[in-house]
Amino acid sequence: MTVQAKFKRVPDFHIRATLFEVTYEAQGLIVKGYLCIPQGTGPFPVLIYCRGGIKSVGMTRLAWVSKFVDQGCAVFAPFYRGNRGGQGREDFAGEDRFDVIDALPWIKDHPLLEADRIHLFGFSRGSLMALFTAMADPTICSVVVWGGVSDLALTYEERVDLRRMLKRVLGGTPLRKPEEYRIRSPIYDVQRLKCPVLIIHGTEDIQVGVEHSYILAEALRETNKCYTLRIYENQGHFFQPDVYKKAIDDMFTWMQKQEGRKHG
Template identity: 65%
Template sequence: MIDQVEIPEFHPYAELFLVTYLSQGLRVKGYLAIPAGEGPFPLLVYCRGGIRNVGMTRLAWVSRFVSEGYIVFAPFYRGNRGGEGREDFGGEDRHDVLDALSWLSELSQVNKSEIHLFGFSRGAIMALFAAMEFPFVKSVIVWGGVSDLALTYEERIDLRRMLKRVVGDSPQKVPEAYAWRSPIYRVDELSCPVLLVHGTKDEQVGIEHSLRLAAALKDNGKTYTCLFYEGWGHFFSAAVWEEAFSRMFQWCRGQ
């Protein structure tokens, strides 16, 4: 981390900072929330979904997570909110999580045996790849998460132009580029438990992503838990969100 600026009036029992750090030599930005007290505290890295201004980090979620006593880091990914570079949907921008984990794990306030990753939507790509690279990660939560980018291309006609531009072309033309961005093909490298949370009627990231990921985890002898919410889509009602978050943190504490 090379710079931090406190953002006032965020939470009565936590501090929030806008931080700048280096990822592959690029200045990248994100939020760092730290609970009041001496710590050390568990760490939750919140990998947002979407791309650029679509799906940007939700401060309400950062606040909810820090209220559980976690230090929360939420990278914006490169090219966003004044950061350098250009986001590329789980390509080189995965280093925005990898490089952050290198300095986050050295913070004195962080309990190094309690580092968890949370990936929402396409943020699941970032979280899963980071868990593969860092064996000290204790668990990873995949929430409405993308596991196979070629499947996203099939499902989301509205995203095909963006995917062709960012990835290089269609999965038929550059299958290796889509596979490289698809953590489902590398689940054998995971060493931590995985929690899969998904709405069964999700039309933005179909539940097939979680079903295929669960099958791959099972085939590779990995530990995983599924929380599937019948009838819900990519976003839940406030009451269902709260219930799901509570179950998620209960699961984290049990790992």
């Protein structure tokens, strides 16, 4: 490969896949993440899994990586800057969105990864990272947001427990720093999207209210973007196991149908 990234194998992860810890640069900072590649000759389609939370809260779920790689794709899951030996500090989809965007060159250069079959998956606050990455790269095939944040000012209103963190990271409240909240809210910039969007949300989600998905869908509709909205009754931020399995299977079926489709 010509694009620099370092790969360290993580032993004993999955019988049908190989897991690596990847070290790469984003905006000149050292950032880390996982790359999981199925057994076989490849090249494989890629799912970029943008985790939720911040710092150690909501860190990459290896159980999800395992589920995704079982679908026959390679999975890249960035930790985001400042985590697990990485440099810098997360700022909730401000500059740290480049921890995903700046990984795309080495992903596309990797001989076992298909450069023209890259999908994005964002869970919770990771939906911000996934959507902004899709906006930045028109070659992305599709983006899935699951229980995703779409308006950070709404998050401030509905999550009293997160207000202190948001004020610290963004420099104040939505009233004092409206632009900081706006630039991290993809509903204001969806006209830049070129790929289809799948929106998944549970009606009983108390961590990210389902209203986030409704307003994202409305923003996509108003800008004539291609999207699919799937609302799951009686499901919270994390779905019940049987519903989760079916939703994952349906998600990958949807993703495969989007390959090669672009919508301006």
